[in-house]
Amino acid sequence: MNREWKKTLVWVLSILIFSIPLIAVAIEQQISKKDLSNEDTSVEQTLLEDWGLTPEMTVSQLKESAQEYLNEHYSGIQVDSVEFHRLVTKMFNGDTYPLAQMVKDDPAFGPLYFYMCIYYDEHYDENLENPLLYSAKLNNLDKTLKQVIEDDVNGK
Known part of the structure; x- marks a missing residue:
C-alpha cells in the first residue's frame, strides 16, 4: 500500500507541476486582456469627449452628428448615399x-470620422469599379457608442 501511495503522490505532483505554469499563463493572459480592454476603452472615451460625444449616444445619434459635419464641410453629401x-x-x-x-486639427470632424469608421467596417467593398448597391444602412x-467600442476591443 505504501508503494501505491507513492505512485499516486508522484502522479498528483506531476500533474500539479505541469498545470501550474499553464494556469499562470492563462491567468496572466486574462488579466492582460482585461487591462488592455479597459485601457483602450478609456482612451476611446477620452476621444469621444474631445469630439462632443458620450458613450451613451447611439449610432443613430452619431449619424446625425456626422450629417451635421457633412452639411457644413461637404455640401450635398448625405450619410449612406453613393457620394458618401x-x-x-x-x-x-x-x-x-x-x-x-484631420481629427487632431479639427475635433468637430471626430463624429464624422467615427461614423465613417463604423460604416467602412460594415460596408467596404474592395471592388471600387462596382461599389455596393448602396442599400447601405448600418x-x-x-x-x-460604448457598445460599439467594446465590440471593437473584443474583436466582434
Missing part, C-alpha cells in the same frame, strides 16, 4: 487624407 460611400472609400484608401491629423443604429 465614395467619400469614405477615398478617405480610407491612399494617402490623400491624413485622417488622424445594422447597429440602436447600439450605444
Whole structure:
C-alpha cells in the first residue's frame, strides 16, 4: 500500500507541476486582456469627449452628428448615399487624407470620422469599379457608442 501511495503522490505532483505554469499563463493572459480592454476603452472615451460625444449616444445619434459635419464641410453629401460611400472609400484608401491629423486639427470632424469608421467596417467593398448597391444602412443604429467600442476591443 505504501508503494501505491507513492505512485499516486508522484502522479498528483506531476500533474500539479505541469498545470501550474499553464494556469499562470492563462491567468496572466486574462488579466492582460482585461487591462488592455479597459485601457483602450478609456482612451476611446477620452476621444469621444474631445469630439462632443458620450458613450451613451447611439449610432443613430452619431449619424446625425456626422450629417451635421457633412452639411457644413461637404455640401450635398448625405450619410449612406453613393457620394458618401465614395467619400469614405477615398478617405480610407491612399494617402490623400491624413485622417488622424484631420481629427487632431479639427475635433468637430471626430463624429464624422467615427461614423465613417463604423460604416467602412460594415460596408467596404474592395471592388471600387462596382461599389455596393448602396442599400447601405448600418445594422447597429440602436447600439450605444460604448457598445460599439467594446465590440471593437473584443474583436466582434
